[in-house]
Amino acid sequence: MIFKWFNAEQGSAVERFAKRDRLNPLELLPWILAIAAYYVFPSYLPLGSQILLTILFAISLDLALGYAGIITLGHAAFFGVGAYSAGLYALHVTGEPLSGLVVAAIAAGILGLLSGLVILRTTGLTLIMLTLAVLLIVQEFANRARPITGGADGLNGIAMLPIFGVFRFDLFGHTAYWYCLSVLFVMWIFGLLLVRSPFGRSLTGVRENITRMHSIGAPVRRRLVTIYTISAAMAGVAGALLAQTSQFVGLATLGFERSGEIVIMLVLGGIGRIYGAIVGVVIFMIAQDSFARANPAFWSFWVGLLLVLIVLFARGGALGIADNLVALLRGRKK
């Protein structure tokens, strides 16, 4: 397998280019590891579910930030709206989980569409500030709308029905783990199709040079609003997974911290490549866990240091480092 990987670059330029977006066997590795983790670490399943839904959140951010270059610090707005919608839906309509995901996706998507139509007219610092503003507005609304959201107490007493009427959510998180893994898998397939489609390619064009994108006739703003909406809906699904598996929704789902952390995770892993989301979240969460155990009061210092090192010396994140190593090995073979 590795051998094939090293020799992938053969044939005419067009053939080599066309081959690049074929599925590489290595891309199945995360899924094998995730399934193995279920059997190897049965007592860590709740953390596992957290990691899986955070990966989904990071992938949603990667679509907007990594591919389309929409710099945002407010992505938790969509995560939180998804969580609250799923929670409210389970409390007041039905505890059926899959329709809850759909409701969350639609609610977060609508917020993405409406806010995107307004704020995506801007770029750079203005855009960052506006994404923050949207987050703060939603946050304050959730805080004040006590009768609906429970304010600072959050939504309690969410009861979920079994998935497909068969698989009950259990205390140990077995069902929740498989549930999160399956949803993440479906969303990953969707994300892959998206970024390899002409639409996804055009997003990288927007990121690389928006002026040129206009001048080759692309409806740039419509593309940006579209991907922002899709990304928001996906973040909403991640939030819904949290609401459904933890059966609680609090204001922290809309926290600025969540917005910032998810960007850090993505940068650690490498932006604009889907797998950066997976690697970054895993690195961050494991680092957080082990740093915190060694030095409970001081762990964020080490995460910060790691981030500084990555940004200074390895712009492509962890996967960028891996790329360079592979290139080095290939060079040596020749």
Next chain:
Amino acid sequence: MSALETQLLCKNFGALSVANKIDFRLEPGARHALIGPNGAGKTTFINLITGRLTPSSGIIKLAGEDVTALSQSGRVKRGLGRTFQINTLFRGLSVLENVFLTVCEREGIGNSILRRANARKDLLEESYALLESLHIGDDALNIVRELPYGKLRLVELAIALALKPKVLLLDEPAAGLPSSETAIVFDTVQQLPKDIAILIIEHDMDLVFRLANRITVLVQGTVLVEGTPDEIQHDARVREVYLGEGDHG
């Protein structure tokens, strides 16, 4: 009917007038040069035509149709293509992808989500063939950011050509190029189909007089004179502008 026409086109930035009542016609198949001293408003004029800038007043027509209110992409769909004076490329992508993205937009598949982009081998082959014709086929898979300046100018031209425009605006395509690459640009423009109308901004007078069959001189946002290369060469006002402003030619 002109391929491109402007009527009383004006653009003001506050009190500064950078385009002043420009009446301009680009005939089908024309090889028309736009010259003038630095800061004359040549690039501004192109930005007004393509819709990057909104005119303060006046009308822009493409093939007789008023496009003044259209977006940039709407004008590109009607056959308007351009190059930039300062390289405006997808720097993090390969040369091939720079052209391929453009071809995808031209074919209108940029919104499609459900199929792989690379499955369109025909469009990839077309993109590659275009690179070969500009002698940069060997660089197809190289990242634009890593290429020397001369080759970037050719990628710039390749993107504009990939649109298969009916009206092509070239903003100093040979700026800063060594003579070998200037020749490639010159030959490529020479070999374009005769029905494409071309407007070229260029400081290299040698290139201008070899390419153009019509020349417009722009000074301080105003058309000073328009005519055949011969007329321009012997026009006293043009000489005065160029000699008075120092040697830009």
